[in-house]
Amino acid sequence: MTSKERHTALLExxxxxxxxxxxxxxxxxxxxxxxxxxxxxxxxxxxxxxxERGYAVLKDPGDINYRMAFHYDNKQKIAQSAASLVxxxxxxxxxxxxxxxxFAEELAKTKQNITIITxxxxxxxxxxxxxxxxxxxxGGTLQPKGRSxxxxxxxxxxxxxxxxxxxxxxxxxxxxxxxxxEDLTRTDTxxxxxxxxxxxxxxxxxxxxxxxxxxxxxxxxxxYQLITDAGISEEEKSFLSEKGIRILVAQ
Numbered sequence: 001m002t003s004k005e006r007h008t009a010l011l012e013x014x015x016x017x018x019x020x021x022x023x024x025x026x027x028x029x030x031x032x033x034x035x036x037x038x039x040x041x042x043x044x045x046x047x048x049x050x051x052e053r054g055y056a057v058l059k060d061p062g063d064i065n066y067r068m069a070f071h072y073d074n075k076q077k078i079a080q081s082a083a084s085l086v087x088x089x090x091x092x093x094x095x096x097x098x099x100x101x102x103f104a105e106e107l108a109k110t111k112q113n114i115t116i117i118t119x120x121x122x123x124x125x126x127x128x129x130x131x132x133x134x135x136x137x138x139g140g141t142l143q144p145k146g147r148s149x150x151x152x153x154x155x156x157x158x159x160x161x162x163x164x165x166x167x168x169x170x171x172x173x174x175x176x177x178x179x180x181x182e183d184l185t186r187t188d189t190x191x192x193x194x195x196x197x198x199x200x201x202x203x204x205x206x207x208x209x210x211x212x213x214x215x216x217x218x219x220x221x222x223x224y225q226l227i228t229d230a231g232i233s234e235e236e237k238s239f240l241s242e243k244g245i246r247i248l249v250a251q
Contacts, residue, residue, distance in 0.1 A: 003039070006031065008073040010039055010056070014049060019057045046126075048072075071205045074229040077250035078203050079103040082167060082227045085201070085248075088112040093161070095190055096120035096148035097169035099203040101127075108133045117161055119154050119189065122147035136161075143186065150185045155192040166197035170204050172213035175239065178220050179204075180213030187215045199224035206231030220245060 001009070006029055013028055014020050022040070026033045044051040049058055079102035086092065086107060094100050094116050101123045107114050108130035115134045118124060121142065124135045140154030168190055170179040179202060181187035194200045200222055206229050220243035227248045237247055 001029070001031075003042075004076075006035075007039055007043060008076070010036070011043070011048065011072045014056050014058055019052075019055050022054055022056070025056060071207055071229075074205045074231070074250070075099045075102050077229055078205060078227050079106040081248055081250035082201065082203055083107050083110055085225075085227075086111060086114065086165070088114070090165070091115040091117065091161075091163050093117045093158070093163055093166040093193055093197055094120070094123060095166065095168035095193060096123060096146055096186075097203070099169055099205065100167060103167060103203060104133075105130075117158075117163070119149040119158075119193070120147065121149065140189070141185075143183070146183075146186070148186065150189040154189050158193050158196050161196050163196065164198050165201060166194055166199070167201045167203055168194070168218075170202055170208055170213075170217060172211045173204075173209045173236075174212045174216075177212075177216040179218040179223065181215045181217040182213045184215050187217045190217070194218065194222060202226045204228050206233075209233070209236050 009029055010025055013025065022033050022036050026036045040051045040056050043049050049056055075098060078099055082103050083106040088111050094104055096119055100120065104116055104123050104127045108127045112132055115136065117136045117138065119138045119140060124137050127133060138149055138154050138157040140149030141151040143150055171182045172180040174180050200218065202223055204226065209232060223245050225246040225248060226240060227250060229250050232249065240247055
């Protein structure tokens with residue numbers, strides 16, 4: 001098992017079982033406690049979970065790092081597939097969210113001379129150590145748990161730019177209303193951000209299609225392409241295709 005596979009399995013276990021002893025993780029993953037401690041150092045250093053004395057612990061449920069731990073493997077696959085849609089030298093808008101942060105990191109690892117315009121302080125910090133990308137951070141009001149910038153200042157700032165592609169996440173899905181969100185201010189901000197791009201791409205793990213957010217977010221006609229994982233049902237794929245949305249299923 002590679003370190004990446006082990007990290008994914010570790011996160012999935014802690015997500016399912018909650019606070020977990022190092023010894024339990026070592027037994028579950030058939031490795032040593034020394035290796036598990038190194039894995040926890042890596043994951044906690046990236047903010048994905050917390051390490052307490054002898055234990056691995058998930059973050060606050062409202063924190064973006066907590067959300068990062070859910071369906072982590074699928075999110076990585078989505079990020080890798082989405083990166084295949086980007087060419088060296090492009091300027092993109094990338095909105096906030098855990099999958100968007102992984103996508104930005106994948107671009108940093110595999111592309112050259114990418115410029116990312118974002119409202120996500122979390123994303124900017126996540127890829128800050130990479131020298132081959134440029135980050136333009138929009139202004140606005142900080143939402144602490146999601147570490148994203150929203151509101152009138154963000155909406156005004158984005159009007160200075162026009163790009164071909166914006167990549168954004170979603171909190172849920174409704175056949176009646178389209179893609180949905182949970183926070184009114186964030187969804188209002190992102191709708192304005194999509195006006196600065198010719199094509200809107202949604203990064204969403206398949207679990208998002210089993211829940212509906214409270215706020216109407218993006219209509220079907222506003223979305224150019226969806227990048228999701230293999231868990232999406234054939235029924236949903238057919239429905240979205242009929243709405244004119246291209247679908248890329250990460251493998």
